[in-house]
Amino acid sequence: MNLATHIQTLGRGPGRSRSLSREEARDAMEIILSKTAAPEAVGALLMLMRYRGETAPEIAGFTDALRVDVQNWTGLPVALDWPSYAAGRTRGAPLFLLAAKLVASAGYPVLLHGWNSHQLAVASVRAGLADLGIAQAHTPAKAKALLQRDAIVYVPAEALHAPALDLLRLRDDLGLRSCLNTVLRMLNPADAPAMVQGVFHPSYRDLQSDAAEILGQTSLSVIKGGGGEFERHPGKSLTLMGLRKGARFETIVPELVNASRRLHEPTLPPVCLSALWHGAQEDPFATACVIGTATLALMTCDLEVDAAREAAQDLWACRSVRSAA
Incomplete structure (x- = not known):
């Protein structure tokens, strides 16, 4: 064929295409x-x-x-797959990276992978990785070593599947996104038992949940997240969808703080990831975002709601001691 x-x-016309x-x-x-x-x-x-x-x-x-x-990436010691493929034209600092560090410190190794176009250097995911000391790996062997050392690693899309990235980047020629944005989120190269995914358009929550079910994924959380990433707005309730033990679920998660603002507000001082992590900068709203996002991720790793919330709060409270040890 x-x-x-x-x-x-696909294109035969009305009544004949499918x-x-x-x-x-x-x-x-x-x-x-x-x-x-x-x-x-x-x-x-x-x-x-x-x-x-x-x-x-x-x-x-x-x-x-x-x-x-x-x-060749399958079998890495990964508990949670965390894709990051949003374009990020309007987003600020990638706070979800702090949440991923919390999940990793809880004993759930995290594989981050992705590619993010259109981002300013100061707000890019890869700049955030360097700011937080999250190492990148371009081979499975290096990823395994870093996971054993740090319990978290980032694999660039060009190292994971360069031809797929080339297809994703056809957006520059075609002027529109393609389904590769969704497909690369579904890739789960290490075959992790749990996955988190953020989308920009709410309709894609069902699409990604349905596709994951077809692919045999057992645990998945999908949200409409900041800039299309798995990053929650703490001042808004959200619809959490996906899979638990292979079955579809949907629930409403209440807001965490009383705040009427955008997740990344350009009129406010920017968040420095490293300063926030080490306590040199205080930002209650950003902190609530990190803890709230980590809570959802820990729930995806099979913790109950209350246990996930308490774990995320405790991990955040002791992060400076942990990072300095």
Whole structure:
């Protein structure tokens, strides 16, 4: 089968077109990765899926194909997969990295992976990694060593699956995002038992939950997060969706503080991640964001709500002592 066949399936016209099955989507991605398809055909397929609205079987099929190429990352000692693929045009400091450090210090090793376009250097995820001493790994062996040492590591998308990143970056040529934003969030290269995901548009919460269920994921939390990341606004209630023990769930999580403001307010002094972590800067709102995000992540790792909240608060309270030890 060639890519034209799948394009015809998607674009025949009213009453004749349909979405791809999981198997067809996997075949389409395998053809794309083989580099035998014309660039125009690749763009046509991705934009037809964008126009129609990608489905959970299509996301699962694309993910199936990409996972073949990341099998050497499978088996790393990871408890929580934490993807970061938001564009981040309007966001401030990536506070979710502090939450990830808390989760790691609780004994749940975290694999961060991603790529973030359009971010200013001062607010970028990778600048935040350096600020907090979270190391990057470009090979599975290095990632394993860092996980054993720090219980947290970041793997750049270009090291994880460079061809998939090239497809993601077609947004620069096509002018629109493609389903690769969702697919890379679903990749879970280490096959971690738990995953967290943030989305910018609420409709993608269902899509990612459905795709994860098809892929056999057992624990997943999805929220509409700051800048599309898994980062909660502490002054707003939020809808938490995903999977628990393989079954779909949805619940409302109440606000943590009384605050009417944006998560990242440009009129206020910027947050320095390192200063906040070490206590040199005090920012109650940012602190509530970190603790609240860590609570949701710990819940994804099977802690009950109250236990997760108490653990996140205690970990934050002793972080300076822990980091200085």
